[in-house]
Amino acid sequence: MESTSLSAENNALHQPVLLRTCIDLMAPAISRPIDSRATGIVIDCTLGMGGHSEGILTEFPDVTVVGIDRDPQAIELASKRLERFGERFHAVLTTYDDVDRVAAKYGDHGKVDAILMDLGVSSLQLDNAERGFSYSHEAPLDMRMNPTQGISAQELLNSVEVGELARILRVYGEEKFAMKIAQAIVRRRETKPLATTTELVELVRDALPAAAKRTGGNPAKRTFQAIRIAVNTELSVLEKAVPRALESLRVGGRLVIESYQSLEDRIVKDAFQRGLKSTTPAGLPMELDDHKPFLKALVRGAVKADDEELALNSRSASVRLRAVERVRTTPTHLFNPDYYRGDTL
Incomplete structure (x- = not known):
């Protein structure tokens, strides 16, 4: 494992993909007071080196971010990077299909204001040649996150x-x-x-x-x-994580997901579509309340990196960003106990 000091240099060089776009999409949900709570709660499901979390914590002085990562090295290095934010940042070592359990522990009555997923392998893992993720450097064949x-x-x-x-x-x-x-x-x-x-x-x-x-x-x-x-069973983890993340949002909360290959993007798109469309049976004269869409799309299709983003970060070339807002509670007929569970961390 590389030293913390060396990795801190890598942190400084790392540019989070579409950071400004992610922040702008989450901002209305984060900055809007809910009941007596005037601060936002955000879960960064893919903490990595902490670049997105740092951007959120810097942009919103009162927000609390909970970062999830399965990589112990990422937890260590991101926690060091973000220690200046004190109790506004918490790190959890787990896979991000545990997002519902994290929300149950850190959220307001189990719900949070915004969730971010930046999928795929992290810069930390790619840049550390000895982890075996890169085909450009000789290393043991490991590839475990x-x-x-x-x-x-x-x-x-x-x-x-x-x-x-x-x-x-x-x-x-x-x-x-x-x-x-x-x-x-x-x-x-x-x-x-x-x-x-x-x-x-x-x-x-x-x-x-x-x-x-x-x-x-x-x-x-x-x-x-x-x-x-x-x-790393990445696709099965993602298939569970997206609906659990949607269920962990309060009404008005927002989910932003960045994918980097078609298999990931297809899972995200399909999960979002289930909440964006009415499920009222065909032939009925009116739309049933319990079958109305419970999600609202925040972008048209998928956002791609523009020339400015590509110049800033070459790893953004394949990104596809999708984002939704939860506009009401999840309809009963879409509730799946395999996805939504009540256990806690």
Whole structure:
């Protein structure tokens, strides 16, 4: 693990993606007093190095931010970065599908004013080469966002059967040559198991047809994405987190989500659509109150980075930002006990 002082330098260089847009979208919910409470409560579901949280805490002097991250190093470094805000910042080591439990502990009667999710791998993880997330640097094949839990990328690659491995690459990486790569991995591990990122990059490059290697950047990019998603169960966590986040908002609260690949964005879009559309059965002469939309879209479609943002932060190139406001309580017929639970931290 790199030193705190070195990572603090990285914190200073990190530019949170679409920070101004995120703040402006959350501002009406954060700054509006509710009942006797004149301060806002925000959950940053993907704390990372604390860039978005710092922006929120700086912009709104009375707001409280609760930051969630599964990476112990992120918790340590972001807490150090944000310690000047005192009791206005709290960090919780967990996955962000626990957002409802965090809201139950820190929110006002279990509800908060705004929630932010900045999905995917963090700059902290990408920039720390030894974590194994980057295909540009040699490192052990780990890729765990919490290095103390679950199986590593090396364990997954050297144990999963070829069919499941191909499915992971095809579904999570949208890799056209998934079976070719999976078969090459299985052949390789029969003599010498994969151990480093460089070995995986070389194996993928050798497995692909020549034409497929001429465009699209590093040919191992999709494979690394797929393995990382599988190791960290990212999509299943997201599928649970979005409805739990919506249920954790007060009426008038806002949820902002930044996605970086189509699988994430599809999950977010589908979850939002369920709350943006009326579910009144077709053929009825009027809209039923309990079937009216409980969400309002705050942006048209998905916001992308403009030229100014791209110049500031190259990692914003693939961002898709969606945002909604909760306009009423969740209809009973959409309540799913698997998503919404009453346990506490």
